[in-house]
Amino acid sequence: MTALSDDEQREDKGDAMDDLDQKINNVFAGSVVRKDLVKTVKGNAIVPSYVLEYLLGQYCATDDEATIQAGIDSVRRILADHYVHRNESELVRSTIRERGRHKVIDKISVTLNDRDDVYEASFANLGISRVLVDSSTVKQHPKLLVSGVWCLADVEYDHPLDSKQIPWILGSLKPIQLSNFNVNQYLAARAEFTTEEWVDLLIQSIGFSPELFNRRAKLTQLVRLIPYCERNYNLVELGPKGTGKSHIYSEFSPHGMLISGGEITVPKLFVNNANGRLGLVGYWDTVAFDEFAGKTKKTDKALVDIMKNYMANKTFSRGVETLGAEASMVFVGNTQHTVPHMLKHADLFDELPPSYHDAAFLDRLHHYIPGWEVDIIRGEMFSSGYGFVVDYIAEILKSQRVYDYSDRYKEHFVLSSDISTRDRDGIHKTFSGLMKILYPHGQATAEEIEEILQLAIEGRKRVKDQILRIDKTMSPVRFGYETLEGEWRDVATAEELLYPTIYYRGTDGRAPGGNAAGQGTDAGSSTETQNKQGLAGEPAREDGSRNPELGKMLTFQNGQTGASYEAIFGPYLDGATSVVIEDPYLRASHQMRNLIDFVATWAKRIQPGDEVTLLVKTVQDGDPGYAQKQLGDLLQIKGSVEAAGIKMDVQLVEAAALHDRWVRIDTGWDISLGRGLDIFEKPEKSFELGQSVQEFRKVRSFNVIYQRTSVSKRTS
Structure with missing residues (x-):
């Protein structure tokens, strides 16, 4: 089947998108929901999208309009009756007292009271704490011990004779997440969609209208999902404000944790040596650092050193003991300058705090998403089509973490021998993640594999090229690959092609390894001469004219x-x-x-x-x-x-x-x-x-x- 171009897809949007929605409903009945319903029911409830979609998935997983409206009414009623608003906490507590028992939707966290040897829960919005929790509940849901989990809980009230005792009792607790799913059915269903249809389904699942994004923009959005399906994946995205960098990590999955970059400590992130309690990396699949950029931000050098070791080796120390974890690390932040300004005066990591603007730390990053390519989020970009219930796709992605698809390209292509082990690891992990997201059933053509291999190489090349500006002792690398027939193909970053005369300013104006912007150049040539080059990478004559030499x-x-x-x-x-x-x-x-x-x-x-x-x-x-x-x-x-x-x-x-x-x-x-x-x-x-x-x-x-x-x- 010949794929439609992005322009043709836009022109044919009307009926095609209706057909796709119908197909989504037929194939994934009960696991999808209309994405515009989240805004419809949310109102002023400050609750993550995956909580709302969990409820919508229970009542609105259909394409029948009457059933949807009835489901919306049910979800609104549940939120009205059970969601705890902070400003109504006293009213809810009174309701529990008068009735003796009441269900609430709240964010619950648990701590160990080692003096009394009991676990105690705190309810974020309800405003109650020291609620006894039995050990079996904590063992079943260990994330309650780390930053809290949104739950549907039965809370009971029984005023004790002893005034020192807490009257609140936790009757039952159910994290708002998927109870079961069938991965084999998911993989079989994937085969019923073309690649274009599948990509659009995933974009709608994120919440966006696919017809407003070109192919590259869609893939960029999907790269943001890799930390959820790839263990120990280190991703950075820097770009302008308002592009939705943090949304994926705050509201897309119950397995991700978004924290402010300036609020993290070693005990909170890794381990508290005083009590032996694991930090965030021990419980979450993805730990994302919001507002990571900022040159004036204070950072803990000890934390940076531990992060370096963890990002490289997947381990950290607790006293004399070495522990391992699988959490992926994501760093998102805003840039203050344009790309050419950063390239001309510094590098694309220029906005980071000094402790993180370090070649050894940056070399641990597997992929750099060019946030400046992502459009500012506008109202019309949100989807009204059908997508996966967030909790469903979150569990699917989590289930894929145990698999490794990093070698699937080797049937068709060979990476450059110039690429180092660390560069190769970054490329492999990005490629593996995209394969799991786009082709979990393993059926991809050579052209489709090449597309995501190029993207994986580009993201790691963006990291490495900027490191070369920071640390002149690191060796240049020729990023690219060969077909099995021996045909060489260079890979360049988008900004390398757009700004060839300033892209290599920090490396004496030459392209490392002879990539697209510096193909065939002499390593000993001057910056002035090399800056006369253009996209095709031809060396310049002394008079400034160009004389291409190599095919x-x-x-x-x-x-x-x-x-x-x-x-x-x-x-x-x-x-x-x-x-x-x-x-x-x-x-x-x-x-x-x-x-x-x-x-x-x-x-x-x-x-x-x-x-x-x-x-x-x-x-x-x-x-x-x-x-x-x-x-x-x-x-x-x-x-x-x-x-x-x-x-x-x-x-x-x-x-x-x-x-x-x-x-x-x-x-x-x-x-x-x-x-x-x-x-x-x-x-x-x-x-x-x-x-x-x-x-x-x-x-x-x-x-x-x-x-x-x-x-x-x-x-x-």
Whole structure:
């Protein structure tokens, strides 16, 4: 089946999304809920989304509107009767006293009273404490001992004769989480969805409308889920405010804990040596540090050192004893400056506190999500479609932590031998996590595996490239991979492609290992010379002109920015006197605009008074009316480019004679284009910078292959 492009998906949204919702309901009956219902029932209840979705999943897991409305009424009634608002705590306590027993929804935490050798519970909103809890309950739900758990609890009241005794009694307690699920059914159901459908289902499960995100943006959102399904995964995301960085870790799963970066201590995070009690890493699958950025924040150096050891070795010490844990670490924070500002003056970790702005600490990170690529959350971005009940997908992801999918790419690709063990571990863990999220049933094509392998490499490369700015003693790495047929493919970060002249400022202006922004460069060349390079990575002549030397391939992913005709073609057009464009699809208005933009790129490089030739080969439109317009547009372009000294000719050929897309330049280069000149996504808004500056436009996935045909000039 041929997958629709993101643009086609948007245009076909109406019925397609209805069909997808129907399919979701049929395949996952009872495990999904309409995501807009959460806001409908939440009201002023300050309760996590997974608590509400647990209730909605009990009463609204259907597509029948009447049943949904009845379920909403039931959930509202339950919240009204049992959820404890802080400002109504006295009223609820009075209700318990008068009735003798009452169910409450509250966040409950437990502590050990070692003086009396009993466990005692505290209710966050109800405002009562020292409520006796039996040992079996604590053993069954150990997270009660760490930061608390949302529960549905029976609370009883029995005033004792002894005034020192507490009148509150915990009758029963049930954490608000899924009671059971069948992983095999989940895996079998995954096979009934195409990859595009599955990705959209997951995006809706997070709470967003998939039609407002391109492919790369969707995958970025899903990378945020990896800590829940991958043990000991270390993730960082820095970016502007309001992009939803912390939402996934505060409301998506009952197995994640979000804490303020400035409020953590060694005993709270790892172990309290005084009483031997484990900290957060011993009980939670994911521990996320919110507001992690901030240069002026005070940090505990001892905590940083313990974190380094834990992130690298999965262990920490309690006195003379070494303990292990599986919790993943996530660090999210806001940036104050733009990406080019950080690259020009410091690095992409510049916002971190000094104790964390350390190469040894940063080298433990497996992936860096470029938060600046994530859109600011807007009201229209929230989904009204069906997605997994949060607690269901949370339990599914948790169940996947025991599996390792990190070697699944080896059937098709081989990582660069230049990649170190620590770099390889980071790539493997990200790849494994994405495989579990996207292809838990193990059925993925080579193209699908390559897509997530590239993303995994890019995220680790982003970490490593910034470390090279901080610690000049670390060795550069060539990030990429080979096909089993021996074809090499570089991987570059989006900002590396967008800002090539400042990306390597901290490494003497050169690309480590010869990646896309510095392919074929001389390690001994100067910063000034190297900063004249563009996307294709060609070395510059002494006079500043460019002279490409090596053939290679560049790969771009959906939604990536940084591509432009200037960067892709410009260096290869220097000195050209003849160019041939072979593209079977030059018909639509935007395709004609692409042709004009290409010619403009060349025209800026032609010396005044020189004349050059351009031959355009394309297939005539099959509709006579459109064919006439097509020819008229091409002739109009032919007339307009004469002023630049370009003599253009057009050849309309049979479809059978023209399949592939090429730009053939008489400087001795053939450039193969997977999509021809049509590489950009359709703009989402009328007024976007990308409409004027190509580097800021998002692209559709494509490859560019440069083939050296002759060093000397040739005729067209």
